[in-house]
Amino acid sequence: MAVKNLHAPPEALLSRLAxxxxxxxxxxxxxxxxxxxxxxxxxxxxxxxxCQAPPGRDVDLAVEGDAPALAxxxxxxIGGRLRAVxxxxxxxxxxxxxxxxATLILDLASSRVERYPSPGALPEVAPAPIExxxxxxxxxxxxxxxxLRAVDGQLxxxxxxxxxxxxxxxxxxxxxxLHEKSLRDDPTRMLRGVRLAARLALRPDPAAAAQIQAALxxxxxxxxxxxxxxxxxCLSLEEPRPDETLRLADAWGLTSQVIPGLAWSEALAxxxxxxxxxxxxxxxxxxxxxxxxxxxxxDAEGLAAIAARYPLPTEATDLLRQLPGLHAVAPLLTPxxxxxxxxxLLRPFSVTAxxxxxxxxxxxxxxxxxxxxxxxxMRAPLNGNDxxxxxxxxxxxxxxxxxxxxxxxxxxxxxxxxxAEAWVRRHAPGTPGS
Ligand code: ATP
Numbered sequence: 001m002a003v004k005n006l007h008a009p010p011e012a013l014l015s016r017l018a019x020x021x022x023x024x025x026x027x028x029x030x031x032x033x034x035x036x037x038x039x040x041x042x043x044x045x046x047x048x049x050x051c052q053a054p055p056g057r058d059v060d061l062a063v064e065g066d067a068p069a070l071a072x073x074x075x076x077x078i079g080g081r082l083r084a085v086x087x088x089x090x091x092x093x094x095x096x097x098x099x100x101x102a103t104l105i106l107d108l109a110s111s112r113v114e115r116y117p118s119p120g121a122l123p124e125v126a127p128a129p130i131e132x133x134x135x136x137x138x139x140x141x142x143x144x145x146x147x148l149r150a151v152d153g154q155l156x157x158x159x160x161x162x163x164x165x166x167x168x169x170x171x172x173x174x175x176x177x178l179h180e181k182s183l184r185d186d187p188t189r190m191l192r193g194v195r196l197a198a199r200l201a202l203r204p205d206p207a208a209a210a211q212i213q214a215a216l217x218x219x220x221x222x223x224x225x226x227x228x229x230x231x232x233x234c235l236s237l238e239e240p241r242p243d244e245t246l247r248l249a250d251a252w253g254l255t256s257q258v259i260p261g262l263a264w265s266e267a268l269a270x271x272x273x274x275x276x277x278x279x280x281x282x283x284x285x286x287x288x289x290x291x292x293x294x295x296x297x298x299d300a301e302g303l304a305a306i307a308a309r310y311p312l313p314t315e316a317t318d319l320l321r322q323l324p325g326l327h328a329v330a331p332l333l334t335p336x337x338x339x340x341x342x343x344x345l346l347r348p349f350s351v352t353a354x355x356x357x358x359x360x361x362x363x364x365x366x367x368x369x370x371x372x373x374x375x376x377x378m379r380a381p382l383n384g385n386d387x388x389x390x391x392x393x394x395x396x397x398x399x400x401x402x403x404x405x406x407x408x409x410x411x412x413x414x415x416x417x418x419x420a421e422a423w424v425r426r427h428a429p430g431t432p433g434s
Contacts, residue, residue: 006050006167010146010157013049014041020098021059022155024078028061028106030150031073037065039148040111040130040161043137046144050170051200058105062133062145067108068092074106089125112136116185120223123185131163138189139196140164140176175202183211187220190254191232198244204252212252221257229258230310237287243272246294261302262295271296274359283355283372292319292356300324315352322353330361333368339375340407346371380405381420390424401428 014022025041032039042062048055063070068085071092075082080096090110098104111133114123123136130145137143144166147158169176175197183189190212196202204212215221221229236245249255250264271293275285283289295303303320306312312320329345337345346354351372358368382390382405384398392398405423408414414423 006171010160014157016049025148026150026155027077028074029148035065035070037063039063040145041148042145043142046146047141058107061108062111063108064111064130067110071108119184119220120187134163138192140166140169173202175204175208177208183215187215187224188228188232194249195236195245198248216253226310237290242290261298271360283358288352289355296360319352322349326357330364333364339410342367342371343375343410380409381417392428
């Protein structure tokens with residue numbers, strides 16, 4: 001993602017925001033003035049304006065003043081909802097519905113300095129001017145701010161702050177930390193960094209590379225809670241190219257400290273490539289499918305270790321439990337297998353797991369996608385009530401007959417209600433005519 005004009009004036013950058021966002025920020029700026037506070041658009045959102053990247057859902061605002069008080073007035077002014085107010089931390093969010101039905105989240109935080117009492121611990125914070133607030137940030141490309149003003153109700157830009165040369169780093173593709181203790185203070189910055197590097201094609205500068213190396217050797221990541229690491233991993237799975245993030249994480253030496261047993265490989269790259277090149281008709285991806293594809297080569301023990309380490313949502317634990325089974329069924333999906341056989345093999349798996357199988361095993365892809373598209377939801381022409389009407393008593397036999405009838409339907413032996421009724425009479429003992 002190239003920065004086309006490094007010296008674009010801040011006013012021109014703000015004009016890249018959607019008009020509705022500009023109007024909301026103008027309201028925020030005029031309220032800030034009434035609060036005698038200075039308001040700054042800050043962090044990744046400024047970076048994205050420079051790169052002309054698609055806007056995120058969240059807009060980060062730094063307030064030189066009382067952020068929760070400003071957020072409360074702003075929510076009232078724009079008909080938004082005030083959330084996550086932490087007076088002690090000077091933070092609050094305003095959630096507002098935009099005209100297109102989407103939700104815009106404005107995160108307001110009083111500008112502050114942070115002090116990290118020990119590696120990986122949460123910081124102690126104190127109010128401070130915006131310049132100090134930028135110093136607490138992770139990378140030069142995120143330590144950017146544009147002052148927001150309102151003139152006659154219109155959004156206007158004040159100064160653009162770029163104290164660490166973030167704009168130049170975006171142009172040259174450099175990932176630069178702001179000070180030498182940055183990763184000791186917050187080791188999750190390595191995970192944020194690898195994500196950003198993959199997204200924006202950045203490379204750590206020599207100082208950052210050395211700091212990453214030292215932080216990994218010191219084992220700082222192990223001092224971070226599993227919850228925080230998991231949050232970062234989930235964000236990586238929401239990137240357009242989670243595979244690229246993993247490739248870089250491996251090159252940096254990060255992967256083994258976060259997911260032991262996982263490593264970048266040619267086979268893994270090929271699987272991801274198939275998902276990335278999938279035409280419109282192929283099963284869709286999503287964070288869970290990416291997770292399944294990236295973890296596909298891990299054995300049951302490795303997968304169980306991940307599930308034990310991280311507080312995963314149920315659907316993720318379910319998927320990890322199913323991955324080893326996919327390896328077992330893949331070679332059984334031979335070309336001549338009847339539909340009922342395919343159904344018997346694939347029915348135990350979730351749609352997500354089957355989507356993983358589709359991309360992980362090219363030889364099984366056609367059968368898997370046919371199963372997902374056509375067979376999975378195919379029903380027999382008769383249901384349990386129909387079978388009872390035909391004289392089969394409720395009980396195991398009824399279940400077995402329904403199963404066998406569905407198999408016959410899948411294999412094309414039964415195509416209509418009449419054929420199904422005849423089939424039942426032929427196959428179920430005790431029915432009239434059997
Ligand atoms: P994305 O596009 O991935 O949302 P972002 O940079 O906007 O990226 P956020 O997590 O929303 O990411 O954070 C907003 C800003 O807060 C960042 O740009 C950065 O300036 C700062 N920030 C967030 N997390 C950290 C951290 N762990 N250490 C230092 N600064 C951080």
